[in-house]
Amino acid sequence: MTEKDEQTDDNKNRRKFIVTSTIGASAACALFPFASGLPSVLDPVTKKSDGASTPWTKVTALASLPEDGTPTKFEVVLEKVKDAWTTYTNIPVGAVYLARSGDKVTAYNLKCPHLGCAIDYRSKSNDYFCPCHNSTFALDGSVTTENSPSPRGMDTMDTKIEDGSVWIRFQQFRPNIAEKIPLS
């Protein structure tokens, strides 16, 4: 190898080093601003929900429900609700249909398990009907048509009667899947 060749090799190596470092430095500078905010943007995915225990909420008096099992709609008012930085007190967070049978009450979420539209109770046909995509549900909440858009029946939640009042544990569930999985 001649001296000149060595020099060219040196030059080549030097240039390769410069190009690599330049690309490295530029890439670091270009990516840094995005990286600096990535954990914050991903926060909703990575944060564990603190709503592990769903509180019991009083909805109405048992006596106000018709004994024949006709569903009645009630708004659900929670004592304390946090939305990011704001803490609300006594704020409506949703609605349920309550249906009584004897001393037992079943609570159905107003939201359609298909895609979350508000379900109507139709007194004429005595069933539930979602006006968005025409899912229909029987009074017990079950899907009534074979190819219903809704993959499952209406979502029920825990209820109890205490001192003549109806209490529920209000929950929302993941839409459009066959299983009933609480949102968290």
Next chain:
Amino acid sequence: MKALMDWIDDRSGIRSLVKEALYEKVPGGARWRYVWGSCLTFVFFTQVVTGTLLWMFYSPSTQTAWESVYYLEYHVAGGWFLRGVHHYMAQAMIVLLVLHLMQVVIDGAYKAPRELNFWFGIMMLGVTLALSLTGYLLPWDQKGYWATAVATNLMAEVPIIGPAIQKIVVGGVEYGHHTLTRFFALHAGVLPASLVGLVVVHIYLFRKHGIHVKEPRPKRDSYFWPDQVLKDGVACLAVLLAVVTLTIYFHGAPLGPPADPSNEFPARPEWYFLFLFQLLKYVPAFWGAVIIPAFLVLWMFLQPFIGKTKAGHNFNVGFWWTLIAGSVALTALAISEDQANLKHGAAIEEANWQAERGVKIATNDGIPTAGAVSLLRKDPENLGRRLFASHCSSCHRYNGHDGRGYPVDDPQSAADLAGFASVEWITELLDHDHYTSAKYFGGTEFKDGTMARKVLAKYTEEEKKLLPEIARLLANGAELPYESALDEEKKEELLGLFYNDDFKFEDGRACIECHDIDSEEEGYAPDLTGYGSREWLIAFIENPEDSRFYGKKNDRMPCYGRDSKLKSEEIEIVVDWLRSKPSNF
């Protein structure tokens, strides 16, 4: 892959564009002195990206701005870091702008044929300063609120249209929702968009005339890629490192207490505006806000023409150095004046205390829809010290200050109430020298009263040894939250001492002869039943002239309740605050 690249190139011509961008000739070789423009581009890019990410968390209204920033800062993963980078990058931008500008001025790069580009640069300087100004209002904390109030009041100094400009920017007469929405639109929309436009023209003009080469040329000519890009990249990395270091060292950007127009705050702008702040102490606002800036802008636009001759160029460079030296001097003056000012220091500490307190309550109790400022306004801890400062501290002190930490100008004329009615406090009170000192009754008529002259001054050594026991008895009646109660037996024993059952005090010097405890009779001196307790203190502050307390012998203590100087809930707040903590003497 190659086919795809070829197709893209064929349709877009990207290769020749990249080639043109990267293979620009750099006469005289790559140099460190050329890095500032690239650094500024990098910093601006970072601000656009981090700013957009911050946008995902920010809510511009008077009840949600501070709150959303607080939430990002304390409850979102890495939120403090994101905000810190944006905050310190903004400051780096100012520093880099000055460096870039001085580089251009010293090298004479502002002269023909680059006049137009110099003017664009000056405009970008203006937009960047406006970005800074609009940016620090957005968290809606005390600093942003009060500093912006000053800045927007200066706008009104512009003749004829000034007041209208101020209203347009503020969104009305008062600062509120529309001040935030407007500042936010300016900060995240109008100004960055203008800056992008200006940057494009600036870079286009720069490429048109090529780099301004500083003679002598150190090396052979080379190209922008990769030699100069490497130097630029390294410089950008250095800026990045500095910003990350600052962000981590200070754990992000500061967030003051939520803005409150009723709560004073020592308004100071960010450090890069301090020179202007200081200048306004010497010149009328009209000169500081209109005449001087107008003259400077005019000079800057004429600068390329003045610089045509050697003497003119030297004048320009000299004038810039004078401006910078003047700004540095004014900034230093502003800082040293603030540091020498005890009240300013106390005000800063008070603001820091309120900020910490605000965050603590917000985290513990949650923020109501009325916003975080309502939490601080209702907080007894915060209100107690402020009520004490405004209603009690002209005579009384609290640990020597006004309750918040501010020194007081008026001479002390009543007792220092830190640790009031605690064992320590009463023990000291019962010592003649302390009793007549300024810390207790030295500033009052009681200094020469019976208690001082005929009782405390006369106690024998034997009697003096009993006084701490009396203090324990009295303090027990105060039921202070930080002191433990006496057991019944001990209390009975000490009561015996108070009643002088065993004649341990000589006639005329036993407590019971003037003061009562647990008896129906009315004594000659204040009734000490439950002395310092919540009930006693509230009743005392309501009416110290009541026969239960000083009666006619009251010395200047106002009857806050009887004369409606304070509402009863305010008296309760002061009392609860006074009783909450021991003194820290």
